[in-house]
Amino acid sequence: MSLISVDRVSFRYSQGRLALDEVSFAVTAGASLGIVGESGSGKTTLLRVLLGLNRPSAGAIRFDGAELAAGDGAFMRGYRHRVQAVFQDPYSSLDPRQKVRRIVSEPLRALKVPGEHPEMVEAALTAVGLDAGALDRYPHQFSGGQRQRIAIARAIVARPSLLLADEAVSALDLSTRVRIVELFKRLATEMTLVFVSHDLGVVAALCDELVILQHGRIVEAGPTHTVFSQPRHPYTKSLLASVPRMPA
């Protein structure tokens, strides 16, 4: 059964062109979906719609069978408990004035999650490969890769069912990127993952299914293997041909 399904969703910024044009797809519980597109493709808009930050101009999103109601406060609190996000830039997504303990525990307080918060925070840190020594330090005391680990810890601390990631490894150095992709791969075994990226190498490593977006439309969708081995749309073909490769 699909955990989240997007049914003919369109979105238009005021007076602009359609940023999303009848986008439909579904993600099975436990699966990992990659949303691939270049700048202006609508991938970030789509993610904002999925997070309930933008309300679709048309169409509907269903989460666990219930239609997303962006205006319904109680529904959205429950939704945010189960759907969390990691963004691209770990330098701007962490409050520089807060210690890691407070940053990571923030969703627990905001969502009034019952349970032993300190234990949950430590468990989240352990899951991302940081030790408890990190708790009393500030974001600037960490490298880019470690900051992204902190952001991921914050996203998983409330034990969401769905993790949304927006270019979550794009700002990282190559060797760090490999390790954070490994971390996402491990998390994807425990929760449903929607990973937005322009980087085909990253989605190939992470995602079972792909959706290729161009100008707000899905031009191709299917299992990663099929999309990579038998791309049908010319745009998918040109994307694949454009990926720089290491010399043999």
Place this chain on the structure above:
Amino acid sequence: MTPLLSIEGLTIRAGARPLISDLALTVEPGQRLGLIGESGSGKSLTALAAIGLLPRGLAAGGSVRLSGTDVLPAGDRVLSRLRGAVAATVFQEPLTALDPLMRVGRQVGEVVRRQAGRDGRRIEVGREVRGLLEQVALEEPDRIASAFPHQISGGQRQRVAIAMALACRPQLLIADEPTTALDVTTQAAVLKLLDGLVRDRGMALLFISHDLPVVAGVVDDVVVMRQGRTVESGPVARVFGAPEADYTRDLVAAARAFDAGIEAAA
């Protein structure tokens, strides 16, 4: 033959903290050299040092020679003679390299006019600008020339920045992460353009990037930097095929892991 760029024993410090330590590299006429490194490796600082644009407050030692002239102690008069004529630079973010308040054609025209003045040539600026925009394969050059930078795409802006560098007829093109801010399909097109232009004009190229496969596609030799020091250098095939330093080996393995992911998916 005098190298176009010769860096020897370059050390750059911010206070007591070393940013670059004892760096040496040369670029001969027509040579294509890649400078690889992750954030904080000092690769962009090296590019700035090469054209005498080091930020104030940094202490530099050693020598950085452009066509034989040491740029470290040089004043603006000497530097402005070297910049453009010997080396021109393309940076990562074309939006910050271009003046947002000036139409593209006028910006390129300024460089063209200055260059013609240097050469003592009489030219028709508009025609020269159009020719340059065509050389960087910009469709609708007239529309681009009359646009402001924010009205054109990132790829188009980077092509304009390349056109401005070419207008100087440099012997050495320094490109600092020139395609990092671009989409992958745009990146492929801009890399192909750069490759062709460098070949056709017999220019030397110093290509700075964190992206191994991108570097491998455009240069013959590489220098791998880490924390301000050279880790390893040599021909691309050797360094990427049989890396000697542990750090290079890790980088190459990481790059190949993503390649392998794509191969496996296909």
